[in-house]
Amino acid sequence: MSTEGIVRGYDFMDASSIDEHVICAICAHPFIDPVVTPCDHTFCKTCIKSWFDKKSECYLCRKGGLSMKALRPANHCMMNILDKILVRCLACEDENIRRGDFADHLENHCLYHPQKCSASDLKCPWVGLRNQAKSHHSACVFETLRPAFEDILTRLHTIEKENKSLRSENNDLKEELMTLEREYNELEGVIKNNEEHGHSRRTGKNVSKSKKSSDYAPERRDKHHHMFSSDDDKDETTRNINTHLPATHEGNANASHKHS
Ligand SMILES: [Zn+2]
Numbered sequence: 001m002s003t004e005g006i007v008r009g010y011d012f013m014d015a016s017s018i019d020e021h022v023i024c025a026i027c028a029h030p031f032i033d034p035v036v037t038p039c040d041h042t043f044c045k046t047c048i049k050s051w052f053d054k055k056s057e058c059y060l061c062r063k064g065g066l067s068m069k070a071l072r073p074a075n076h077c078m079m080n081i082l083d084k085i086l087v088r089c090l091a092c093e094d095e096n097i098r099r100g101d102f103a104d105h106l107e108n109h110c111l112y113h114p115q116k117c118s119a120s121d122l123k124c125p126w127v128g129l130r131n132q133a134k135s136h137h138s139a140c141v142f143e144t145l146r147p148a149f150e151d152i153l154t155r156l157h158t159i160e161k162e163n164k165s166l167r168s169e170n171n172d173l174k175e176e177l178m179t180l181e182r183e184y185n186e187l188e189g190v191i192k193n194n195e196e197h198g199h200s201r202r203t204g205k206n207v208s209k210s211k212k213s214s215d216y217a218p219e220r221r222d223k224h225h226h227m228f229s230s231d232d233d234k235d236e237t238t239r240n241i242n243t244h245l246p247a248t249h250e251g252n253a254n255a256s257h258k259h260s
């Protein structure tokens with residue numbers, strides 16, 4: 001009996017009849033997931049992979065500079081020969097199963113291959129034989145609770161969706177807040193300019209030479225001067241601006257009060 005057979009759960013019906021061209025030189029068994037090197041040598045994928053871990057050359061002809069990237073899958077003809085090799089199931093002792101169908105045998109037909117519960121998707125840990133599965137299924141707590149589980153999952157899904165839309169709404173609000181902050185800073189700048197402008201007018205300084213005020217047209221200067229013609233008016237304007245800003249600006253608003 002081959003080690004491959006024990007690992008895979010089968011034995012070959014007639015090992016001596018297997019074509020020597022489909023035998024892997026590394027493991028000495030019919031190829032599994034065969035791959036072909038650029039020098040045209042075929043190996044099992046896992047066999048050549050562990051060989052490349054030691055040496056980057058062909059196991060047979062020693063051609064160098066090889067890696068997994070240089071390999072191509074074996075052709076259909078080779079796959080057909082491998083699939084047709086007849087095996088015997090070690091669990092149920094069924095015979096003459098095509099090796100290509102063996103996975104299907106275990107999954108859907110073998111009476112003695114351990115099966116998972118149909119509620120394994122709900123994390124039922126039960127593993128047993130196919131002929132015991134029926135009695136487990138009728139008593140399986142997970143299967144009984146399936147409608148409740150599915151209801152919870154549906155609600156969870158809805159909550160996740162709502163959460164996602166709330167997060168995007170939150171982002172929109174953050175952007176709006178940033179815009180408001182920018183507008184606030186601009187207004188604050190205008191107020192400061194006006195304060196300096198008003199102050200220099202009162203103290204008789206030459207406004208046109210002041211760098212900050214030089215960009216203002218004369219009529220605008222007059223308008224601003226009119227707006228802040230007295231200290232009371234100026235405070236009133238600052239208060240009005242502050243009232244229109246969100247609560248988070250309180251810190252900034254207070255700071256501007258101190259300045260004015
Ligand atoms: Zn091999």
Ligand SMILES: [Zn+2]
Pocket residue numbers: 037039040041058059060061062063
């Ligand atoms: Zn080679």
Ligand SMILES: [Zn+2]
Pocket residue numbers: 089090091092093094105106109110111112113
């Ligand atoms: Zn079987």
Ligand SMILES: [Zn+2]
Pocket residue numbers: 117118119120124125126136137140141142143
């Ligand atoms: Zn179960």
